Amino acid sequence: MAFVSAADALISRLVALGDPYAALGAYDHMGDEERAMLQDIALGTRRQRLIVAAAPYAPAGLLELLSREADAALVLRLAKNPATPADALARLLAGNPPARVRRYIAAHAHAGELLTQLAQDNSIEVRRAVSGNAVATTEIVAALAIEDDGLIARNVAAAPNADAATLQQLWHVGDAWVRADVAAHPGCPPEILSQAETSDDALIRRKCASNPALPEAMLMRLLEDPDEQVRGAAVRNTAISGEQLDDADDPSAKVRRLFARRTRLLEAVIARLAADPDDWVRRWIARNSDVPAELLEQLAKDPAAAVRRSVARNPACPPDILSALAADPESWVRAGVALCEDAPDKAIAALLDDGDRDVLGALGRNPRTPPEQLLVIARHQDKDVRRSVAFNRAAPQEALAVLADDTYPLNRATLASRKDLTALLAERLLEDPEPQVRFAAAANLARTAATQT
Amino acid sequence: MKILVTVKQVAALDDEFELRDDGRDVDEDFFEEDLNEFDHYSVEEALLIKEAAGDDAEVVIVTVGNEDTDDALRTALAKGADRGIRIWDESLADADGIAVAKVLAKVVEREKPDMVFTGAQSADFGSAVTGMALAGLLGWPHAAVVCNLEYSPGSDTATLRRELEGGLEEIMTVRCPAVLSIQLGINEPRYASLRGIKQAKQKPVDELTLDDLGLAADGVTSASRVRRMYAPEKGQAELITGSAAEQATRLAEIIKELRGM
Amino acid sequence: MANLIVIAEQRDGELRETSLETIAALTSIKQADDKLAVAIIAADPQAHVQALSVDGVDEVVAVKATDDFQPDLTEAVIVELAKERKPSVIAVAHGVDAWSFAPAAAVKLDSGLATDVMGLKVEDGELVATRAGYAEKVLVDIDFPEKETVLLTVRTNVFEPAAGSGSPEVTEMAPPEADVATTHEGWKPPADAGGIDIGGAEFILSIGRGVGDESNVEEFQELAENMGATLGCSRPIADNGWLPKAHQVGQSGQLAANCKLYIAMGVSGSVQHQWGMKHVENIVAVNTDPEASIFSIARYGIVGDMFEIAEELENHF
């Protein structure tokens, strides 16, 4: 008997199936010869080519092929498709497309090299798109900054690659909004930061306080700013460590809430925040993984259910507290425990008979839930509860097999996109009526076949 | 006992599409076609009744459309319906729901079913006309947007719920035979695999012409005509531009104004 | 002179506000010598006369019958009115009740028919109705060659309800013979969504996968609370267990039925999500991707980062 490789067997199967979506799914994992066959299936009709050109899930190789066609509808779709690779975009641009298409290319994350040319485009819309593209280089950004255009100025002030000279220039010519963004820019030169720190305009001080490259001394001063929004921005700024935030008695609850979100706070600060009268302050601190167990225990008895939920979702929550919260009267708190991958068996066991769909859905996702129980959940009457098992990396094959026959298409789609799908289930899903399911099933089979060859 | 289910192949569009040269419809290359979602539910409802009734019940699927619409027919047959009927004539190319209903009425006269199910509306044109127009032509009892149904074959009434605005439901009884238009969510439709859909080719499908139904091409008139089709004004969204602080300031104004704050 | 007729509707004895919108739709094409009559079928039709005596209405036709919805009866009334008055247009709101009777009435009259009409105009003396197609991606102008009477169902929330007060003539019409095949048995109220009420909320802040992380959800919950909004979400957020299922907006979640302002942040705007919110009058979309579908249904768009916008918004509430 002749040896038939897994890849050969799969390709015959895909050719016999003749399904464009399955072909798309398998494409990236196949050799050149097989790709040529899959290409014929995937791009057989114009209708199909139009679909592929617009699909964010389409393989880059096929998008590149499509860019060789002079069909204006294809060109437009390719320019908009985030998956279109750089060489295809270059070809589109070489074909002198209309301004609308050039604008899409100018905004495209893969446009890199093309931006130099597009920065000189005669359409202002295109140049604006370049200025807003995060991959625009320092030189491009500097060249565009000279333009007298408010939108370009705003984009440049927020551009990651804007350098000190450009920012300096914008600081001098820009309006208050532009200057505020300059003050927030990590590349902002120190002299401007000093001006910003003492500006009369609270917006500019606030933006300055949010600058991640702000010198410590300035930040410490801004923590004392009379304006609560400026203080809030300073508290959020991780340029100083949480340990340096030693005064959590800010009169503004909004500022204290921001304190409660910081890590590495001093113990005394944590204790004060945990006893704060504002629900939201306690809610945030209850989620904070630096909070010691004794305080969590106290917060687990908080009258506000949202605070108790936060305790349950705190990665540092000790097992006994989770067990106690598993009996909480509020289902959303119990669901929080059910979602915990390190919940003790006792807590999980207590939740198994829960009737609430949020609790069951959370258990369904949790790898700690016993396999027999996952099988029960996979058969639950609520389709959303059932789907949760498809997200569970420890789900037993038996439960996944149940989901492979689920009447709800989304549940099969979720199952099909599991990277650990067995060949048996993938084969079954390859004949599914939903394109998305066939796509993912074929991708799975092809990935496995590729590693076996 | 026989239930007739009417189904439609519908077309979906992507954001970018082009119109046909005559400006009265979209260029077909931009279509993605499928069985109307509502029809999955009406077929399922018929199959559930058939299964509860036992062997002598029959579910017949009917569509008015050219041979491309065989896909929709076979998708329904593959789920377990017994046979199909497809009617086509080039003169139906511009047919609206009323014209389609006129054709379907002749099929009902021929098949004499105990019940007719249609989808509540189609996903593409969505006029919600075909089913209730069919009832009007037949002079049959009817109810639209049925989200729950209790009916046992042979009984001369059915009890149903209609889904009204805001999730309110009306409970009503209706005399049978009746034409009911079926709402999403009435059941959990089963599905058939691609293989099953291919195999459904073996199920009997009657391909009929207007002539076969005793209809003359000029006898199937529509109640409307498409004068022109066009894309709605693009980018109706007013873009709020500027820096994030600027955008948020404007958004806060909008919120406060709309909320009277 | 032409006759125009509106079929006003009541449910359980209460006049449907949409009837006034339908009156407004017809007054928009009414000529000086046209006559607009409004018919109402009810147990006590006189009780609705005053509410229907708005600008543009020349006559109210009171049909004393029952408050129960009976499609057969409504169709018989329409047929009788049409026979008597040869109207050029009969209009009713595009509500679920009209879905039951309008198409059946149209075939009985052999009239023209257009449903879910969102615009009306007269071109070269011909009535032209505008409706949407392909899930709102196109608009279609429809005409009615050789039809003396056209039946229209008018999309709701498009025309401002007719107001003012006139003194129309009030006519009584005996309910025509009708073979009524349906019996009203009762009502089933909407299911309780469990604490949070997406269906009842007037202001919703909705978050999608752009939120990235569970702890970030809290930030938007806080923002929603400060702004006085109800927090909604797209499906993946509920799927991840980050918000209770009851917060999910969309086809397999809740319909934002009473929402007046919907802010979608980091939501791409899939058809399934749109199902639950695209009818909202004021939609604001915040998304980093200028091509996200959500912008195609939004009234205001912000191309930007939801975290930056949220952080900035916090400063205003």
Ligand SMILES: Cc1cc2nc3c(=O)[nH]c(=O)nc-3n(C[C@H](O)[C@H](O)[C@H](O)COP(=O)(O)OP(=O)(O)OC[C@H]3O[C@@H](n4cnc5c(N)ncnc54)[C@H](O)[C@@H]3O)c2cc1C
């Ligand atoms: C033919 C075809 C049709 C598709 N149709 C859709 C569609 O209608 N909607 C869509 O979101 N994606 C659709 N996709 C998938 C889409 O292109 C992305 O692959 C998908 O969003 C998953 O992205 P991911 O790889 O980042 O995350 P994944 O790891 O695959 O998924 C992450 C999260 O996305 C959610 N998710 C994935 N797919 C869906 C879905 N269909 N509906 C709801 N949640 C989903 C999951 O629940 C999960 O929480 C389709 C794909 C194909 C091939």
Ligand SMILES: Cc1cc2nc3c(=O)[nH]c(=O)nc-3n(C[C@H](O)[C@H](O)[C@H](O)COP(=O)(O)OP(=O)(O)OC[C@H]3O[C@@H](n4cnc5c(N)ncnc54)[C@H](O)[C@@H]3O)c2cc1C
């Ligand atoms: C944008 C577009 C262009 C159109 N162009 C024209 C035109 O040029 N002239 C014109 O007058 N009309 C035109 N129509 C109308 C269209 O052909 C009819 O509307 C359609 O066949 C029935 O109406 P509906 O899609 O609104 O379905 P609905 O009345 O909403 O009803 C849906 C249900 O009715 C049944 N049903 C509907 N159609 C069929 C069918 N063909 N076979 C069997 N059952 C069916 C199914 O049960 C289905 O679930 C156009 C429609 C579209 C999508």
Ligand SMILES: Cc1cc2nc3c(=O)[nH]c(=O)nc-3n(C[C@H](O)[C@H](O)[C@H](O)COP(=O)(O)OP(=O)(O)OC[C@H]3O[C@@H](n4cnc5c(N)ncnc54)[C@H](O)[C@@H]3O)c2cc1C
């Ligand atoms: C049968 C069925 C029923 C469904 N029912 C529903 C339903 O009821 N409700 C529902 O919502 N979905 C439903 N879906 C799922 C639907 O198809 C989509 O998968 C889902 O709506 C996508 O959610 P999303 O927009 O949050 O995620 P995505 O589609 O992944 O979109 C995330 C968006 O966030 C943007 N973004 C990312 N980062 C940022 C940032 N920092 N700032 C701003 N924007 C950012 C991205 O540009 C993107 O547009 C259903 C699907 C199926 C198949």
